[in-house]
Amino acid sequence: xxxxxxxxxxxxxxxxxxxxxxxxxxxxxxxxxxxxxxxxxxxxxxxxxxxxxxxxxxxxxxxxxxxxxxxxxxxxxxxxxx
Amino acid sequence: xxxxxxxxxxxxxxxxxxxxxxxxxxxxxxxxxxxxxxxxxxxxxxxxxxxxxxxxxxxxxxxxxxxxxxxxxxxxxxxxxxxxxxxxxxxxxxxxxxxxxxxxxxxxxxxxxxxxxxxxxxxxxxxxxxxxxxxxxxxxxx
Numbered sequence: 338x339x340x341x342x343x344x345x346x347x348x349x350x351x352x353x354x355x356x357x358x359x360x361x362x363x364x365x366x367x368x369x370x371x372x373x374x375x376x377x378x379x380x381x382x383x384x385x386x387x388x389x390x391x392x393x394x395x396x397x398x399x400x401x402x403x404x405x406x407x408x409x410x411x412x413x414x415x416x417x418x419x
Numbered sequence: 420x421x422x423x424x425x426x427x428x429x430x431x432x433x434x435x436x437x438x439x440x441x442x443x444x445x446x447x448x449x450x451x452x453x454x455x456x457x458x459x460x461x462x463x464x465x466x467x468x469x470x471x472x473x474x475x476x477x478x479x480x481x482x483x484x485x486x487x488x489x490x491x492x493x494x495x496x497x498x499x500x501x502x503x504x505x506x507x508x509x510x511x512x513x514x515x516x517x518x519x520x521x522x523x524x525x526x527x528x529x530x531x532x533x534x535x536x537x538x539x540x541x542x543x544x545x546x547x548x549x550x551x552x553x554x555x556x557x558x559x560x561x
């Protein structure tokens with residue numbers, strides 16, 4: 338009878354060891370998802386804003402008008418930004 | 420090189436021509452919102468910087484590239500007074516201005532964009548056509 342009891346205890350100990358490793362592995366996989374998700378998703382979902390180069394300082398800009406107000410030719414452009 | 424940079428270099432920087440831009444909204448709610456945002460940037464003297472950032476970040480018809488959130492990000496990127504910008508955009512105070520521009524454009528026969536006039540005469544928006552029309556409009560000594 339005694340040897341059987343020993344066998345049962347060993348099986349129970351083995352089971353806890355397997356559960357422990359499984360839980361640790363699961364936690365590691367979960368942590369990996371969180372880290373990778375943070376790197377890929379989150380704030381980086383928005384594309385970076387492209388900021389164009391500024392125009393030369395010598396080019397007059399007043400309201401909707403670009404260029405010298407006294408220029409002899411007037412170009413009028415109707416534009417839809419989208 | 421695109422049309423506008425070439426026109427700028429050849430005619431605007433040399434004082435031969437000036438460009439007046441009328442923002443209009445043909446393509447839906449967000450194009451109207453983008454045009455209003457440009458007017459709000461104009462309150463801070465940054466109309467053309469905002470114009471440029473809009474074109475640099477276009478998403479096309481149906482995209483959300485010009486959502487309120489993205490327009491606000493553009494304001495941040497240009498170092499505008501973002502509170503004033505958000506307040507302006509949120510108030511919708513330029514909605515009627517853009518509607519007026521759009522109606523005026525339609526009355527002038529504009530049914531697509533960009534549509535360009537040189538000294539009041541409609542011309543094609545290609546570099547060659549614009550260059551020819553500008554040169555034609557210059558005084559003889561230019």
